[in-house]
Amino acid sequence: MKLAIMINEGVYQHQSTDSAYQFVKAAIEKGHEVPRIFFYHDGVYNASSLTDPPKDDRNIVMRWAKLAHEHNIDMVVCVAAALRRGIKDENLAEGFRISGLGQLVEAGIQADRLVVFGD
Amino acid sequence: MKLAIMINEGVYQHQSTDSAYQFVKAAIEKGHEVPRIFFYHDGVYNASSLTDPPKDDRNIVMRWAKLAHEHNIDMVVCVAAALRRGIKDENLAEGFRISGLGQLVEAGIQADRLVVFGD
Amino acid sequence: MGEEMTESTGGIDFEDEDASGVIKKFMFVNRKAPYGTIYALESLEVVLISAAFDQDVSLIFMDDGVYQIVKGQHTKAIDVKNFSPTYRALEGYDIEKLYVEKESLDQRGLTEDDLLVDVQVMSSAEIAKIMAEQDVVISF
Amino acid sequence: MGEEMTESTGGIDFEDEDASGVIKKFMFVNRKAPYGTIYALESLEVVLISAAFDQDVSLIFMDDGVYQIVKGQHTKAIDVKNFSPTYRALEGYDIEKLYVEKESLDQRGLTEDDLLVDVQVMSSAEIAKIMAEQDVVISF
Amino acid sequence: MLHIVNKSPFENRTLDSCLRVAINEPGAALLLIEDAVYAASKSGTFESAMKDALGKVKVYALWPDIEARGMQDRVIEGIKMVDYGGFVDLVAEHSNCQSWL
Amino acid sequence: MLHIVNKSPFENRTLDSCLRVAINEPGAALLLIEDAVYAASKSGTFESAMKDALGKVKVYALWPDIEARGMQDRVIEGIKMVDYGGFVDLVAEHSNCQSWL
Numbered sequence: 211m212k213l214a215i216m217i218n219e220g221v222y223q224h225q226s227t228d229s230a231y232q233f234v235k236a237a238i239e240k241g242h243e244v245p246r247i248f249f250y251h252d253g254v255y256n257a258s259s260l261t262d263p264p265k266d267d268r269n270i271v272m273r274w275a276k277l278a279h280e281h282n283i284d285m286v287v288c289v290a291a292a293l294r295r296g297i298k299d300e301n302l303a304e305g306f307r308i309s310g311l312g313q314l315v316e317a318g319i320q321a322d323r324l325v326v327f328g329d
Numbered sequence: 330m331k332l333a334i335m336i337n338e339g340v341y342q343h344q345s346t347d348s349a350y351q352f353v354k355a356a357i358e359k360g361h362e363v364p365r366i367f368f369y370h371d372g373v374y375n376a377s378s379l380t381d382p383p384k385d386d387r388n389i390v391m392r393w394a395k396l397a398h399e400h401n402i403d404m405v406v407c408v409a410a411a412l413r414r415g416i417k418d419e420n421l422a423e424g425f426r427i428s429g430l431g432q433l434v435e436a437g438i439q440a441d442r443l444v445v446f447g448d
Numbered sequence: 449m450g451e452e453m454t455e456s457t458g459g460i461d462f463e464d465e466d467a468s469g470v471i472k473k474f475m476f477v478n479r480k481a482p483y484g485t486i487y488a489l490e491s492l493e494v495v496l497i498s499a500a501f502d503q504d505v506s507l508i509f510m511d512d513g514v515y516q517i518v519k520g521q522h523t524k525a526i527d528v529k530n531f532s533p534t535y536r537a538l539e540g541y542d543i544e545k546l547y548v549e550k551e552s553l554d555q556r557g558l559t560e561d562d563l564l565v566d567v568q569v570m571s572s573a574e575i576a577k578i579m580a581e582q583d584v585v586i587s588f
Numbered sequence: 589m590g591e592e593m594t595e596s597t598g599g600i601d602f603e604d605e606d607a608s609g610v611i612k613k614f615m616f617v618n619r620k621a622p623y624g625t626i627y628a629l630e631s632l633e634v635v636l637i638s639a640a641f642d643q644d645v646s647l648i649f650m651d652d653g654v655y656q657i658v659k660g661q662h663t664k665a666i667d668v669k670n671f672s673p674t675y676r677a678l679e680g681y682d683i684e685k686l687y688v689e690k691e692s693l694d695q696r697g698l699t700e701d702d703l704l705v706d707v708q709v710m711s712s713a714e715i716a717k718i719m720a721e722q723d724v725v726i727s728f
Numbered sequence: 729m730l731h732i733v734n735k736s737p738f739e740n741r742t743l744d745s746c747l748r749v750a751i752n753e754p755g756a757a758l759l760l761i762e763d764a765v766y767a768a769s770k771s772g773t774f775e776s777a778m779k780d781a782l783g784k785v786k787v788y789a790l791w792p793d794i795e796a797r798g799m800q801d802r803v804i805e806g807i808k809m810v811d812y813g814g815f816v817d818l819v820a821e822h823s824n825c826q827s828w829l
Numbered sequence: 830m831l832h833i834v835n836k837s838p839f840e841n842r843t844l845d846s847c848l849r850v851a852i853n854e855p856g857a858a859l860l861l862i863e864d865a866v867y868a869a870s871k872s873g874t875f876e877s878a879m880k881d882a883l884g885k886v887k888v889y890a891l892w893p894d895i896e897a898r899g900m901q902d903r904v905i906e907g908i909k910m911v912d913y914g915g916f917v918d919l920v921a922e923h924s925n926c927q928s929w930l
Contacts (some may be wrong), residue, residue, distance in 0.1 A: 236913035258415030296377030484763035525792030557771025624864030665893030697872025
C-alpha cells in the first residue's frame, strides 16, 4: 500500500516528528511504500542542514535523509511555510526539496492513505 | 523598572512572539527599560536571518532587530536550544547573539520582573 | 494506484502517473482558533490548492475552529492580517460544503447568525457519518 | 538594580553589575508531560543553571507535570533519552524544594509512592501561598 | 501576583488549573491574552466558571486580542479591558507574575 | 475510520471532541499515541469516560509511548496494545484515518 505522510511540527520540540519516523520505518519494514513525506507549518524545520544536536541524542534531520535515500522517499518542504520560517536552499539538508502545496494534495490523491503527524 | 523577557516559541506559528513584541514596545513607551530578551526552546527561530515572509506580512525577525537597536536591548539566543534547531552564526540575524542559559538566570536576578511568552 | 505500481525511482513516481482523472473526497477539519496559532491561516492555503486540483472538498468547523468564521474580527492592534474575509471567497473556488458542528456552537454560546459565511449546521452524529465517507481527512 | 541605573549601552548593563550577592526566589512550575514535548527536558537545564547561580530554587510539579517524576519510564522504543533519572540528581545540586500538587496526583490516580523522588505534597491553596512569595516564576 | 493565561478554556485546561491555585491568593489578578480571551465571552459553557472567579480574583482581558477575535460585544461584565500599555502596568504593579504556559 | 489522538486528556479537550464524534460511527477505532496514552491509564478522573468509550469504539494504545511514560502497569482493561507495526496495520486496515491535532 502507498502511505503518504504529512508532518506539521519541527524537530525536538514535539514528539510528532519522532512518531512519524518510527511509523515510516515500520511501514517500510512491513512492505508498504512511502512515496512522499510533506513538511508543512513548523515541520519545515526538519529540513535544516544546520541542525546540530548533542552527540548522545538522535539526529532527526540526518535520520530522515538516510531513510529517504535508502527507500526512495520524496521529502518535500512547503515553500511558503519554509520562507516564513527561514528554510531556503542555503540551509536545506540533503534529501529534501522545496516545492508547493500542490505536492501535498497530489500525495493525498495518489496515495492510499495520508497520515498526519503534528501538535 | 527593568523588565526582562523570555520567549519560548518560534515565528508565525504561535502568537506569543507577537504578544511579546507589542508588550516590549509598550513597556519602552511607558519609560521602562527592557535590558534583555532571552530566546529559548523554539524561540531561537526568532533569530534566523533567512526568514522571508510575504511582503504584506510583518517581518518578525527584522522588527526585533530594529527595536533592539533603537533601545539597546540585549537579544540572547540559548546556544543549546539553538544548536538543536539549526540556528548558528551562519544564519544568525543582526542584533542577536548566542550565549548560555546563565544569561536567562542573570536576567531573572537583575531585572525587576521576568515576563515569559510561549505556548 | 496501489500495490500494483512498479517500483519507483526516488520520489518522482507521482509525476509519472496521470492524476487528472482522479477525484477524491478531501475533508479539512478546522478545530483551532484563529491568530493564537497559524494553523487556521495555513489550513486555508491547503484548502484553496486542493480546489485548484478539482477535488471534492469539504470543510468542517468544530471546537475552537468555529471562531475562525465569527463576524467582526479586527486585527489591526495585534498587527496580524485579518484573514477571515477569505472564507467568504471560498464560494468563488467552488468550495461550498461548509459544515459546522452544532455542539461546538452551543458550548460557545454562538448561533449561525454570528458567522460570516453560510454554513450547514450539523450534529456530531451527522459529522461522524460524513467523515467516515472521506478519502483524505486533514485536521488543523 | 532598578530605575536608578544609569543608561545602558547595548545589552551589557547586566555584566557591569555585581550580581554575586543577590539571591532571589526562583520557582519552576512543571506542568507538561515528558516526551510529548521538549519543555520538561529543557526546563531541567534551566533549573540546573539557576542552582549554579546560588539562587533559592524550588520546583512545583502540577497538572501533567507530575508525570515527569513517575517511576518506571522506559524510552528505548521511542528512541528518546530517558531523562527522569536527572530528577534524582537534583539533590546533589542542593535543589531540595520539590513540591507536588495533591489535586494533580488525585486526578491522575497517582500517589507519592508512584514518584521517583522525595517530594512535599501540597494543596492548591498551599501552593498559591508559596508562589506569591517568589521573585521569578517560570512555568513550562 | 499576576497570573497570565493565553489558552482557550474550550480547548485546554490551563485556565482551570490557574484558577484552582489563584483563587486561594488574596490580591491575585488574572490577565487573559491571546486565545484565552474566549474565556471572557458571555453565554458559553465557561461563563459560570468565569463569574465564580470574578468574585475571588480581579480579571483583566487584553482588548487587542478581544477585538482580533470579534468578541467585542460579548464580554462578561466585571472583566476589565486593558491594552498592551495596561498589560505593562499590571506587570509593574504586581510584585511578581507567572505565565501559565 | 481510524481516529488518532496524541494529546493528554488532562491537559487538552481533543479526546473529548474526538469521542463525541467517533462514538456515532459503527466500526470506529481510536488509537492513543504520545501524551494521549495517559487516557489509557486506570484510577484517574478520565477512567470512566474511557470505559464508556470502550463500549462503543475499539481502543488501541501505542505501547512504546505507554512504556516511555511508565504507564505499563496501569492500563485499563480492554484497551489493546500495538507497536509501530501495529499502528501501520491499523492505518492500512481502516479505509481512512484522521489525526485529531
